[in-house]
Amino acid sequence: MHKFEEKTIKTKPIFNGKVISLQVDDVLLPDGKEAKRELIKHPGAVCVIAITDEKKIIFVEQYRKALERPLVEVPAGKLEPGEEPAYCAERELEEETGYRPGKMTHLQSFYTSPGFADELVHVFLAEQLEKVEDGLVADEDEFVELLEVSLPEAEQLAKDNRIFDAKTLWAVQYIRLNGLA
Amino acid sequence: MHKFEEKTIKTKPIFNGKVISLQVDDVLLPDGKEAKRELIKHPGAVCVIAITDEKKIIFVEQYRKALERPLVEVPAGKLEPGEEPAYCAERELEEETGYRPGKMTHLQSFYTSPGFADELVHVFLAEQLEKVEDGLVADEDEFVELLEVSLPEAEQLAKDNRIFDAKTLWAVQYIRLNGLA
Numbered sequence: 001m002h003k004f005e006e007k008t009i010k011t012k013p014i015f016n017g018k019v020i021s022l023q024v025d026d027v028l029l030p031d032g033k034e035a036k037r038e039l040i041k042h043p044g045a046v047c048v049i050a051i052t053d054e055k056k057i058i059f060v061e062q063y064r065k066a067l068e069r070p071l072v073e074v075p076a077g078k079l080e081p082g083e084e085p086a087y088c089a090e091r092e093l094e095e096e097t098g099y100r101p102g103k104m105t106h107l108q109s110f111y112t113s114p115g116f117a118d119e120l121v122h123v124f125l126a127e128q129l130e131k132v133e134d135g136l137v138a139d140e141d142e143f144v145e146l147l148e149v150s151l152p153e154a155e156q157l158a159k160d161n162r163i164f165d166a167k168t169l170w171a172v173q174y175i176r177l178n179g180l181a
Numbered sequence: 182m183h184k185f186e187e188k189t190i191k192t193k194p195i196f197n198g199k200v201i202s203l204q205v206d207d208v209l210l211p212d213g214k215e216a217k218r219e220l221i222k223h224p225g226a227v228c229v230i231a232i233t234d235e236k237k238i239i240f241v242e243q244y245r246k247a248l249e250r251p252l253v254e255v256p257a258g259k260l261e262p263g264e265e266p267a268y269c270a271e272r273e274l275e276e277e278t279g280y281r282p283g284k285m286t287h288l289q290s291f292y293t294s295p296g297f298a299d300e301l302v303h304v305f306l307a308e309q310l311e312k313v314e315d316g317l318v319a320d321e322d323e324f325v326e327l328l329e330v331s332l333p334e335a336e337q338l339a340k341d342n343r344i345f346d347a348k349t350l351w352a353v354q355y356i357r358l359n360g361l362a
Contacts, residue, residue, distance in 0.1 A: 003251045004244035004324040015195050015203055017219040020297055022196055022203050027246060035322040037246040038198040040221060042297070063185035064295040065208060065218040070184045071295055078296070111346040112294045114245040114252055115259070116201055116223070119294055121347070141216040143185040165292045166302070166347035173354040 004030050006037070019043075019078065020117075042119035046089040047076035049107070049171045050099060050126040055181045056148040058129075059157075059168070060096050063143065072147060072162045074171045076121070085109075085122040093126055094133065096144050102128025107174065112166060121167055125180070151181040185211050187218070200224075200259065201298075223300035227270040228257035230288070230352045231280060231307040236362045237329040239310075240338075240349070241277050244324065253328060253343045255352045257302070266290075266303040274307055275314065277325050283309025288355065293347060302348055306361070332362040 006027035015022040021041045050058040061072045077092035105125045112119045154172050157163040187208035196203040202222045231239040242253045258273035286306040293300045335353050338344040356362050
């Protein structure tokens with residue numbers, strides 16, 4: 001048994017969507033009391049730190065409806081059912097940026113919002129990039145713009161809050177700490 | 182108008198909970214087509230990088246129902262309606278750890294899951310800590326355990342996937358990059 005485990009008494013499914021689902025669990029707390037937990041289920045995702053031979057970092061800018069604004073982010077995407085994270089990372093990188101990696105390394109995985117969601121993001125490093133596609137073929141309902149910037153430029157994008165999400169800020173720090181660009 | 186803006190055609194409220202709410206928006210894409218967006222609204226949160234005079238980092242371990250496992254995290258909590266992030270950070274730090282900071286600095290804010298949620302986390306640095314409370318007085322349905330560790334120990338917790346969420350991994354990198362511990 002896990003420390004402070006909260007045992008599920010009842011699960012009430014609320015919504016089952018294309019991307020996420022929502023349920024409310026009644027749980028038994030360690031002290032015997034009960035509480036409610038609002039929980040989002042997510043298929044998981046990947047993101048890619050892609051560095052060109054010229055030590056430029058590849059980002060994509062896209063509109064995020066949840067925030068009603070565009071964000072500059074590392075290329076990322078949701079896992080398809082049963083899809084290997086490494087395969088998904090290659091697929092999303094090529095779809096969103098037109099680059100195919102010669103070398104792909106898993107760096108880290110992390111939960112993004114452990115208080116209410118089970119989304120797990122797997123971070124990969126893509127190197128030895130080859131441009132295979134000029135026009136971008138993103139998902140049919142995705143509109144993205146490519147940026148290729150130096151590390152100081154990326155750090156400035158973060159200061160300007162154009163880079164403004166946890167996974168991309170983690171990535172910029174990782175690049176700085178490990179001298180990747 | 183924002184780049185690639187997605188105009189809302191219709192909002193369908195699905196769920197209005199204690200912590201999160203869920204809606205599905207029909208949106209008009211830049212190419213004139215329509216798409217659906219599943220969106221979580223969250224009140225926002227704070228987290229605190231708390232460093233003792235002995236250069237130990239304070240973490241809390243708690244069970245995360247969304248993940249069905251415990252996680253070691255920087256002290257964190259949700260914003261109350263209208264609450265100032267800096268005030269919330271002080272409150273959560275004291276509630277979860279029994280420490281009161283002499284100095285509090287805002288370091289960074291970030292969105293955690295921009296693909297589907299508007300949760301914004303504000304990160305603070307707490308220094309000149311004074312222990313004001315021995316017993317912890319967390320929220321009535323929260324059970325947390327305190328850890329005070331060195332930076333190398335924190336990095337080992339990350340390797341062992343006991344530290345396993347984006348905000349805490351960002352915090353550990355920040356401490357390393359800025360020589361805080």
